[in-house]
Amino acid sequence: MQHHTLSCCGGVRASLPPPPLSFRWSKIKREGGRRLPRCARIAAQLELKPPPYSLSSLEPHMSRETLEYHWGRHHRAHVASLNNLIAGTDLDGMGLDEIVVVSYNKGNPLPLFVHAAQVWNHDFFWQSIKPGGGGRPSGRLMEHIERDFGSFDRMLEEFKRAALTQFGSGWAWLVYKANRLDVGNAVNPCPSEKDNKLVVLKSPNAVNPIVWDYSPLLAIDVWEHAYYLDYENRRADYVSIFLEKLVSWEVVSDRLDVAIERAAERAREDETRRQEDDAAVTHSEAVEMYLDSDTDDSEAE
Structure with missing residues (x-):
């Protein structure tokens, strides 16, 4: 062959x-x-x-x-x-x-x-x-967009800015950020943001937000090969058409539901571990008090 x-x-x-x-x-x-x-x-x-x-x-x-x-x-x-x-x-x-x-x-x-x-x-x-595709989202997704960006149009502006200012090759993303970072020397692109909210970010080359433990909801490829045959060097036109005519907001909405449930499940796991740790500490303290008491009794005899 x-x-x-x-x-x-x-x-x-x-x-x-x-x-x-x-x-x-x-x-x-x-x-x-x-x-x-x-x-x-x-x-x-x-x-x-x-x-x-x-x-x-x-x-x-x-x-x-x-x-x-x-x-x-x-x-x-x-x-x-x-x-x-x-x-x-x-x-x-x-x-x-x-x-x-x-x-x-x-x-x-x-x-x-x-x-x-x-x-x-x-x-x-x-x-x-x-x-x-395109249009406007609805339901929980729109509620979160309006809560975290002020308006849908403001979110689109931020997304376009990220896509257009990514120097060279890379990606722009809408993500759900729960900020559970444990990735060593990796850089958190939004270190001052609060947990459990939508944010827009950009990443160079192949980097994607799962390495920061974020939940991606939407991505646009701004490597030149993604748009040059159709738009030549007009990245801005490509980004606008992507948002206005191609995005599947239904898929983005489903991803948000999964991300929120993932964050809630982790919160429940954290609370369970906290309660188990508290119980273990309480038990350890009780055993230590018993041993101390037993020692004191023996010395008294």
């Missing part, structure tokens, strides 16, 4: 088969020179997930040509490179979220971080948009 070599960000090159629009990378273990059946596979490699719509269904706002290049080649190359890098390592079989956080390495990224994070980011990006 003829193979093609593709370049992807970070300067890594991956050898790929001619790209059908759907495929699955799989690994078959060998044992004693015998190929094991698929049901005995130890760990499946990560898949290239297709967008939840046809490649031409976002036109005229995002062309089929852009998706064929951006998803069918660029995203595909990251999946292939990541699978090559994790094969036979301790990361093989981990979930993609785990690989991203582990390979971020507390702000000193391991070489495979770019590929892991870009696979995660692109999966998230394709799910964030839909044919006939």
